[in-house]
Each structure stands twice: as structure tokens, then as C-alpha cells.
Amino acid sequence: MRRRLLLLIVILSLLIAALFAAGSILENADETASMLSGLSSDETVTGLYQGDLIIQDSRCVLKAVVEGDLYIVKSTVTVGEGGSVSGDVYLEDATLFTSENEITAEYAQVPGSAVAKTSVNGRSESAPFRTSSQGIHRAIPDRIFFYIMIFLVLFIIHYLLGDRIAYLKEDFGSYVIKYFFVGLGFYVLLPVAILLLIVTIIGIPVLIFMSILFLFALFVGFLITLHRGGVLVFPSARTPWIFGFLLYAFVDLLLTLLASGFSAPAFDLFYLLFISCIILFSTGISLRYLKNLMKKKK
Incomplete structure (x- = not known):
């Protein structure tokens, strides 16, 4: 016994x-998603991604066009000029900076079209505490x-x-x-x-x-x-x-x-x-x- x-x-x-290893937001990513990992703060992501994009364990500037969902895992990403996401933005232990905003969360989901409109700490007039509720x-x-x-x-x-x-x-x-x-x-x-x-x-x-x-x-x-x-x-x-x-x-x-x-x-x-x-x-x-x-x- x-x-x-x-x-x-x-x-x-x-x-x-x-x-601890399971339950990642990456489970929602498409199997054909592109992945970038280990980028340093002086690197810039450019180009066109026709599908999902995963940025993991990185600090970088995003100037690419993502025609899908963006997954940011344990990373800090700054959206530069020309950077856009047509789908949703998923964050896991990550920080996302735009020209006016900062979104830091353990888990979060934000529409790509609304990223630039979301105010500091994930708050906005139309969706208060969007980041925290997720x-x-x-x-x-x-x-x-x-x-x-x-x-x-x-x-x-x-x-x-x-x-x-x-x-x-x-x-x-x-x-x-x-x-x-x-x-x-x-x-x-x-x-x-x-x-x-x-x-x-x-x-x-x-x-x-x-x-x-x-x-x-x-x-x-x-x-x-x-x-x-x-x-x-x-x-x-x-x-x-x-x-x-x-x-x-x-x-x-x-x-x-x-x-x-x-x-x-x-x-x-x-x-x-x-x-x-x-x-x-x-x-x-x-x-x-x-x-x-x-x-x-x-």
C-alpha cells in the first residue's frame, strides 16, 4: 500500500x-507559424509574415507586417514604424511597447488593430483593464x-x-x-x-x-x-x-x-x-x- x-x-x-511546461499560449499558434528566438535589443524584425509569428526570449524592434497572429513569449517587443498585426497579439510574461503605449502582462490577448489605441497598462476607454482581465x-x-x-x-x-x-x-x-x-x-x-x-x-x-x-x-x-x-x-x-x-x-x-x-x-x-x-x-x-x-x- x-x-x-x-x-x-x-x-x-x-x-x-x-x-509548468504546459498551458502556453503557443498552443493556439498555427503549425506553420514563423518563430524568432534569442534576438538582442539592437535587432530589428522586418519583412512580411503571411501567417502567425512567434517571438520568444527576445528583445527587439518589430517593423514587420504580420498577416496573422503575433505571439510574444518572455520577450520585450517594441513596435516601430511600419509594424502592424492583422490578427491578435498574445502575450505571455511579456511586454509590448508602441509609440504611445506599454502593455505588460503574464497572460494577455489584444486585437492587433487596437494595439496602437490601447493606453498605458492595457487600459482603454472602450475596453478597460483588457490586459488584466485576460x-x-x-x-x-x-x-x-x-x-x-x-x-x-x-x-x-x-x-x-x-x-x-x-x-x-x-x-x-x-x-x-x-x-x-x-x-x-x-x-x-x-x-x-x-x-x-x-x-x-x-x-x-x-x-x-x-x-x-x-x-x-x-x-x-x-x-x-x-x-x-x-x-x-x-x-x-x-x-x-x-x-x-x-x-x-x-x-x-x-x-x-x-x-x-x-x-x-x-x-x-x-x-x-x-x-x-x-x-x-x-x-x-x-x-x-x-x-x-x-x-x-x-
Whole structure:
């Protein structure tokens, strides 16, 4: 039974990882779409594109005529003289500049004919908050499904380990700052460790095994972090980690909506700090868990 639950955790974890890679706006692009990637800020896109155009991981000036949809992914595009789009403009973690306007969004869809008429931050008299509404509509269902998957994994881990991670809960409460810097140090040294594993003969298999083991331990660390947060906010709760998870989901969703609904960089910074702290705390306590596992094996 426990082995089956462990297998289920691995499957759910891989599915969660796949969710980060899936759901891109590029799914809507035509198969024959032209793609430009890795352009620097001094490069200019010119010519005629009879179909969809994808600009990815770039900073460039668009002076081309696109007779289809324009997809801008993780890029900053400035529309120069002569640049036009006959279809729609889709943005994913991108910024679009025109001569008068700026549109920055996590997810957005703007008619190509209206780009020049849209005012700063995606607002216009005819369609207020065009950019933010597109991002919010996309973010809410994605996030809710993500929370459900994460909760299932944490629930199974809590069922499997039970009282065997009680020492972690007590230890984490006494050495919070310590585990924060342990997690920070881990990510600083991680590139060197990966390089050393890859260059060895058994590097790839060991790297795969360690990645799966670390992923499980990271969920354990996340569970302990949520437990600590639940204890601080709801000290009398019987299952503090569930309340900690609800608190995490609320704050995460709120910051996500604010970041996708407005172009103010402060919301992106708050979200980055929030997620970074959780990851570092979870990593620090997960390394303690792995250390105890190795001691038991010996």
C-alpha cells in the first residue's frame, strides 16, 4: 500500500512539473507559424509574415507586417514604424511597447488593430483593464488546479510519514533562520554539484535518482513549512499544516492576481520574495530530512 502511494506521489509530482511546461499560449499558434528566438535589443524584425509569428526570449524592434497572429513569449517587443498585426497579439510574461503605449502582462490577448489605441497598462476607454482581465481569467483556474494537485501530494505524504516527521516540526520551530540559510547555500552550490555528478561515469543515473529523492524531500520540507505557518497563525488547530496550506494558497493566489492584473513591478517583487522564502525554508528542512534518511541507511 505504501509503495503504491509513493508511486502516486511521483506521478502527481511529475504531473505538477508538466503543468509548468504546459498551458502556453503557443498552443493556439498555427503549425506553420514563423518563430524568432534569442534576438538582442539592437535587432530589428522586418519583412512580411503571411501567417502567425512567434517571438520568444527576445528583445527587439518589430517593423514587420504580420498577416496573422503575433505571439510574444518572455520577450520585450517594441513596435516601430511600419509594424502592424492583422490578427491578435498574445502575450505571455511579456511586454509590448508602441509609440504611445506599454502593455505588460503574464497572460494577455489584444486585437492587433487596437494595439496602437490601447493606453498605458492595457487600459482603454472602450475596453478597460483588457490586459488584466485576460491574465486573471487564465490565472484562476490554472492556480486552483495546481493547489489541488499540491494538496493531494502533501496529504499522501502526511499519511505515509505521520509521526515520523514530528522531530522536524519541533526542530524547524527552533532553527528557522538556520534552515533558511541552509536552503540558500544549497542553491548556491547546486550548479557545482550537478556538474560533478554529470562528469562522473554514473553521473546521469545518480542525478535522476537524486532528483526524484530530493523532490520527495522537498515536499516533506514544504509540509513542515506549512505546519509551522499554520501553528503561528492558527495555534489551536488540530491539523495546522492544512490551515497553513490554505493561507499559502490565499496569499499566492492574491499575489498572482495582482501581478497579472497590474503592471506595477512591486507586485512581481512581493510574489518573488514570497515564493523564494517558501522554497528556501522547504529546501533547508528537506536537507535535514535527507540527512536523517542517510543515517538510518547506515
